[in-house]
Amino acid sequence: MALVLGRIAETSPAGRRSRAQISALTGLTKASVSSLVLELISSGLVTEVGLNQQSRGRPGVELELNPNKAVLGAEINVDYLAVGVVSLAGTLLMHEVRERDNRSDGVERVIAALSQQCAVTAVAAEKEGIDVLGGGLAVPGLIDAAGQVVVSAPNLGWKNARPDLRVLLPGSPLGVVLCNEANAAALAEMDHQSDTDFMFVSGEVGVGGGLVVGRELFTGADGHAGEVGHVVVDPYGSDCLCGGRGCLETVAGQDAIADAAGLAGHPARSSRSLTLSVLLGLLKEGDARALSAVERAGFCLGLALASSARIVPFTLVVLGGHLAVLDPWLRISLMDSLQRYSAGKFPSGNVLVSALGSTGALLGAAGLALRSVLEAPHTLRR
Numbered sequence: 001m002a003l004v005l006g007r008i009a010e011t012s013p014a015g016r017r018s019r020a021q022i023s024a025l026t027g028l029t030k031a032s033v034s035s036l037v038l039e040l041i042s043s044g045l046v047t048e049v050g051l052n053q054q055s056r057g058r059p060g061v062e063l064e065l066n067p068n069k070a071v072l073g074a075e076i077n078v079d080y081l082a083v084g085v086v087s088l089a090g091t092l093l094m095h096e097v098r099e100r101d102n103r104s105d106g107v108e109r110v111i112a113a114l115s116q117q118c119a120v121t122a123v124a125a126e127k128e129g130i131d132v133l134g135g136g137l138a139v140p141g142l143i144d145a146a147g148q149v150v151v152s153a154p155n156l157g158w159k160n161a162r163p164d165l166r167v168l169l170p171g172s173p174l175g176v177v178l179c180n181e182a183n184a185a186a187l188a189e190m191d192h193q194s195d196t197d198f199m200f201v202s203g204e205v206g207v208g209g210g211l212v213v214g215r216e217l218f219t220g221a222d223g224h225a226g227e228v229g230h231v232v233v234d235p236y237g238s239d240c241l242c243g244g245r246g247c248l249e250t251v252a253g254q255d256a257i258a259d260a261a262g263l264a265g266h267p268a269r270s271s272r273s274l275t276l277s278v279l280l281g282l283l284k285e286g287d288a289r290a291l292s293a294v295e296r297a298g299f300c301l302g303l304a305l306a307s308s309a310r311i312v313p314f315t316l317v318v319l320g321g322h323l324a325v326l327d328p329w330l331r332i333s334l335m336d337s338l339q340r341y342s343a344g345k346f347p348s349g350n351v352l353v354s355a356l357g358s359t360g361a362l363l364g365a366a367g368l369a370l371r372s373v374l375e376a377p378h379t380l381r382r
């Protein structure tokens with residue numbers, strides 16, 4: 001079923017396939033393909049469309065992923081909750097971001113607020129005739145390998161938190177999976193990159209990292225690999241929320257940049273988007289303190305990436321979050337330090353800005369749920 005579903009999923013509306021074509025592509029007999037397609041149709045994952053005149057003039061019904069089935073992507077960040085509905089083909093159909101201070105609230109209350117937002121979105125989807133099968137939740141923290149526990153999310157103040165994921169989509173056949181936001185965004189980025197190995201760097205209050213090796217997310221046995229934000233760039237630097245000192249995050253996290261730019265105590269600091277727009281204003285005016293804060297962040301980012309790339313083989317960097325927004329001002333110092341500490345490994349074309357903007361983590365979290373459908377469609381068998 002997964003093999004047949006995969007051949008249906010990889011097509012675009014312009015190039016849909018018939019049962020005969022799938023039989024030719026998979027090497028399965030036409031009878032086997034027909035019976036598997038019947039199961040996929042009865043489980044609601046696949047629908048038949050139109051007539052296909054390609055096969056020597058004989059009409060054949062084409063197959064596509066059911067446009068009325070979808071998965072939910074959700075994201076908890078320090079200052080917002082986001083929920084989106086993503087079609088089985090990976091298109092973002094609905095997206096709602098609500099600003100909310102999640103730093104000062106406990107796990108239960110944040111999950112309760114998110115569950116209310118998920119319910120509203122699920123109802124809106126239902127009105128459009130869309131049935132949500134399951135979902136993924138991205139959190140800015142370290143997640144255990146089983147995807148159940150937020151081991152540590154220092155910027156949220158969570159430690160060994162076990163969010164009740166069932167309340168997010170009660171009664172959905174697949175439930176909700178938990179993932180790290182930078183890892184989720186790296187997964188979503190994979191669909192837009194031809195390189196098989198890259199590091200996604202997510203700039204938020206902290207700095208997250210998602211390492212992709214051989215087109216697979218590399219998280220290591222404990223699920224914590226790729227945390228470039230906690231590579232030490234200044235052994236005598238500030239204390240980091242992770243318990244370390246002088247981590248990249250203490251220089252290149254959004255709060256750290258804003259402080260260094262002279263915005264500590266600024267009224268705009270109540271909101272992260274406001275802070276970023278004030279910072280951008282200062283950079284455009286050529287404010288020396290702001291320029292120097294961003295340059296230092298770029299230089300230290302290069303240092304951390306160059307050091308990481310000595311151990312794990314990646315030669316492409318994708319910037320997300322505020323690091324993507326600040327790219328025009330930090331690129332020179334970033335490229336300088338990449339060049340200085342890993343000569344020739346990263347030509348300038350190999351540092352890209354995310355194609356997905358602020359939706360990366362949500363799309364990636366939904367993508368995890370999609371993956372579980374595509375890899376094990378029999379779990380939805382009726």
Ligand SMILES: [Zn+2]
Pocket residue numbers: 229230240241242243244245247249
């Ligand atoms: Zn740290």
